[in-house]
Amino acid sequence: xxxxxxxxxxxxxxxxxxxxxxxxxxxxxxxxxxxxxxxxxxxxxxxxxxxxxxxxxxxxxxxxxxxxxxxxxxxxxxxxxxxxxxxxxxxxxxxxxxxxxxxxxxxxxxxxxxxxxxxxxxxxxxxxxxxxxxxxxxxxxxxxxxxxxxxxxxxxxxxxxxxxxxxxxxxxxxxxxxxxxxxxxxxxxxxxxxxxxxxxxxxxxxxxxxxxxxxxxxxxxxxxxxxxxxxxxxxxxxxxxxxxxxxxxxxxxxxxxxxxxxxxxxxxxxxxxxxxxxxxxxxxxxxxxxxxxxxxxxxxxxxxxxxxxxxxxxxxxxxxxxxxxxxxxxxxxxxxxxxxxxxxxxxxxxxxxxxxxxxxxxxxxxxxxxxxxxxxxxxxxxxxxxxxxxxxxxxxxxxxxxxxxxxxxxxxxxxxxxxxxxxxxxxxxxxxxxxxxxxxxxxxxxxxxxxxxxxxxxxxxxxxxxxxxxxxxxxxxxxxxxxxxxxxxxxxxxxxxxxxxxxxxxxxxxxxxxxxxx
Numbered sequence: 001x002x003x004x005x006x007x008x009x010x011x012x013x014x015x016x017x018x019x020x021x022x023x024x025x026x027x028x029x030x031x032x033x034x035x036x037x038x039x040x041x042x043x044x045x046x047x048x049x050x051x052x053x054x055x056x057x058x059x060x061x062x063x064x065x066x067x068x069x070x071x072x073x074x075x076x077x078x079x080x081x082x083x084x085x086x087x088x089x090x091x092x093x094x095x096x097x098x099x100x101x102x103x104x105x106x107x108x109x110x111x112x113x114x115x116x117x118x119x120x121x122x123x124x125x126x127x128x129x130x131x132x133x134x135x136x137x138x139x140x141x142x143x144x145x146x147x148x149x150x151x152x153x154x155x156x157x158x159x160x161x162x163x164x165x166x167x168x169x170x171x172x173x174x175x176x177x178x179x180x181x182x183x184x185x186x187x188x189x190x191x192x193x194x195x196x197x198x199x200x201x202x203x204x205x206x207x208x209x210x211x212x213x214x215x216x217x218x219x220x221x222x223x224x225x226x227x228x229x230x231x232x233x234x235x236x237x238x239x240x241x242x243x244x245x246x247x248x249x250x251x252x253x254x255x256x257x258x259x260x261x262x263x264x265x266x267x268x269x270x271x272x273x274x275x276x277x278x279x280x281x282x283x284x285x286x287x288x289x290x291x292x293x294x295x296x297x298x299x300x301x302x303x304x305x306x307x308x309x310x311x312x313x314x315x316x317x318x319x320x321x322x323x324x325x326x327x328x329x330x331x332x333x334x335x336x337x338x339x340x341x342x343x344x345x346x347x348x349x350x351x352x353x354x355x356x357x358x359x360x361x362x363x364x365x366x367x368x369x370x371x372x373x374x375x376x377x378x379x380x381x382x383x384x385x386x387x388x389x390x391x392x393x394x395x396x397x398x399x400x401x402x403x404x405x406x407x408x409x410x411x412x413x414x415x416x417x418x419x420x421x422x423x424x425x426x427x428x429x430x431x432x433x434x435x436x437x438x439x440x441x442x443x444x445x446x447x448x449x450x451x452x453x454x455x456x457x458x459x460x461x462x463x464x465x466x467x468x469x470x471x472x473x474x475x476x477x478x479x480x481x482x483x484x485x486x487x488x489x490x491x492x493x494x495x496x497x498x499x500x501x502x503x504x505x506x507x508x509x510x511x512x513x514x515x516x517x518x
Contacts, residue, residue, distance in 0.1 A: 002059065002083070003090045006075070009062045010097035020067040020105040025301070026272045027065070033057045033074060035297075038227040051081035067098060068107040069114050073121035080128075085135035089143050096147040103154050115158055116219050118151065122160045123220060130172045139173070141166050158212070215253075222249045226300055233296060237289040238321035243312075246296060247331040250303050257339050258304065263346070268304055270347040279311060288318045306332070306343055306354040310361050333369035336362070360407035364442045392418070392427070396434040400441055408442045429455065433475065440478060449482040469506070476503055 014021030024030045036057075039049045058075035061068065072095050079087030098106060108114055125133065133140055144162050151159040208214050225245055232242035258266040270276075275298075282291045292315040299308045309332050316325040336342055343354040343362055354362060395418050403411035415435045422428040433455055439448035456475050458464075464471070476499055483496035 002055075002079075003087065005059055005063060006079075006087075006090050006094050009067070009072075010094050010101065012063070014065065014067065018105075019102060020107060021065050023107050023109075023269065024061055024066040024068060024071075025108070025269075026275060026298075029057060029061055029065070030071070031297075033061075033071070037074065038230060040227070051078045054078040055082050066107055067102060067105065069095075069098070070108065070117040070120075072098065073117050076121055077124055080132070084138075085133060085140060086138040088133075089138045089140055092140070092143045092147055096143070096150045099147075099154055100150045111155070111158070115155065115160070115215075119160050119216050119219060120223065122162060122165070123216065126165050130168060133169060134172055141169050141173075144169075160216075161212075218249075218253060222300075225249050226297075229296065229300070230293065233293045237292065238316050238319055238324035240324055240327050242296065243324055243327050244331065246300055247328075247335075250300060251331075251335050251338075254303060254335075254339070257342060258345065260345050263350075264344055265346045265348060265350060266304075267348050270349065270351050271298060271302060271305055271308070276307070283311065283314065283318075286318075288315045291315055292319075304342070304345070304347075304353050306362070307358050310354075310358040313361065329366045330369045332362070333366045336366065356409065357407060360409050363444060364403050364408050364411075367443055390430065392430040392434040395431070396437055399434070399438050403438065403442055408439070408444065411438055411442075429458065437478065440482065443485075445482045445486045449479060449486065452479040452482065473503070473506060476506070 013019040033054055036049050036054050054074055055078035058071045058078060061071050062075065072091070076088055076091035076095060079091045106114070108117065144166050148159070148162040148166070151162075208217055229242040229246045232239040258268055260266045279291060279295060292312060295308055295312050295315065299305060299312065302308060309328060313325050313328045316322075316328065343359060345353050347353070395415065399411040399414050402414060412435065415431060415438055419428055419431045419435065422431050432451065436448045436451040436455065439445075439451065452475055456472075456479060459468075459472050459475065480496060480499040480503060483492055483499060486492055
């Protein structure tokens with residue numbers, strides 16, 4: 001019955017409207033199969049994949065939801081594990097027919113991901129013991145050669161090479177007597193022999209002599225790393241090794257920004273909205289440790305889902321794992337430094353890679369790891385008439401603490417409330433200056449500069465620069481620091497020079513202190 005279903009997959013459409021159906025990469029059934037497959041890397045023998053579950057689930061997806069090369073590859077290997085060479089041969093024929101007849105309709109749509117899906121299967125076939133692939137009733141070589149011809153037609157020189165495997169099987173099939181003679185020797189010690197053959201096969205698969213081999217090896221590393229990271233997180237929540245390894249391998253192959261149009265839209269898909277909503281609901285319910293594992297699993301397949309990075313950070317923060325939270329910041333900072341502008345891109349439906357809250361987090365916490373040494377903040381040691389710390393300075397300290405915890409938007413909201421409640425123009429001025437200082441602390445130098453320019457103009461217009469010379473110097477010093485730290489262009493450099501000369505005229509010691517870092 002299974003073989004009949006497999007035969008029909010390549011010719012039977014999912015629906016009248018679409019032969020290939022929909023992309024199931026983020027559906028629950030697909031993820032269930034991925035989790036089952038991940039057990040192959042488990043350190044515990046009792047947690048190996050149930051290949052029958054994978055076989056049944058793959059058949060269900062391919063027949064009713066999506067013609068997906070990843071799932072077809074899983075089905076092929078699971079058929080070998082459950083039914084033997086006959087099932088594998090039938091699955092490979094189905095795979096060949098799909099690629100030959102429906103190539104443009106299949107999922108995944110990206111050529112690189114398609115190659116990775118096929119390489120996953122072929123690398124396992126290459127690593128399998130020869131005896132496992134031999135059968136007088138179901139010879140594999142002709143089916144493999146047909147698949148090779150189809151893939152070469154579709155992928156040209158990027159097609160996986162099946163010829164070494166074909167030659168190995170052809171050579172083994174011509175030596176039946178030697179194969180039979182070997183059986184009595186193997187039977188008393190099956191485990192060591194199987195282990196040695198598998199190890200040898202893997203070593204041969206990892207020999208790198210071309211860019212194609214290098215790509216294959218990297219994909220294998222990613223495949224092997226996922227269950228390891230899951231195991232680390234399951235054993236110790238917020239395990240630094242898991243967070244560091246998963247992100248290193250996730251971003252290592254990405255060398256350029258995704259292709260995008262003038263509106264910053266890419267052809268990439270975001271996670272399903274219902275899953276993101278479920279994640280947020282679980283976070284609100286306090287399921288931080290369990291949620292972190294699931295979010296990390298999603299991140300491992302979605303390198304541009306920056307909201308997921310923030311959500312993982314929030315989980316670590318809620319669990320009190322400061323080192324883990326900082327590790328996420330540091331890893332993302334390195335990626336953003338390598339790919340400037342990544343956080344400004346959008347998925348194909350217009351949804352941003354990073355929502356507003358995520359951008360606040362990136363600006364206030366992540367970017368500080370990538371930026372050079374920040375200029376020392378200007379000191380404003382103000383006291384009121386009683387000698388106590390001025391309200392706006394105390395309010396700024398509170399807002400800075402909030403900035404590091406909740407982000408810039410929440411911190412600014414607290415200062416804005418104080419501006420609205422300020423009594424008199426003097427208090428309002430100082431609160432607005434505190435708001436500019438908060439933006440400076442968050443490394444939002446352009447935003448801080450815009451506010452400081454307005455404050456400086458107010459000082460000049462009202463003549464307060466003469467009545468409050470120290471305040472005037474404070475504003476100019478901070479304004480000069482903003483110009484110094486902003487991206488440099490002719491207008492910025494010109495404005496910085498103007499402020500510098502103004503500072504020299506007003507108080508040379510201030511300029512010297514700033515130049516010497518005092």
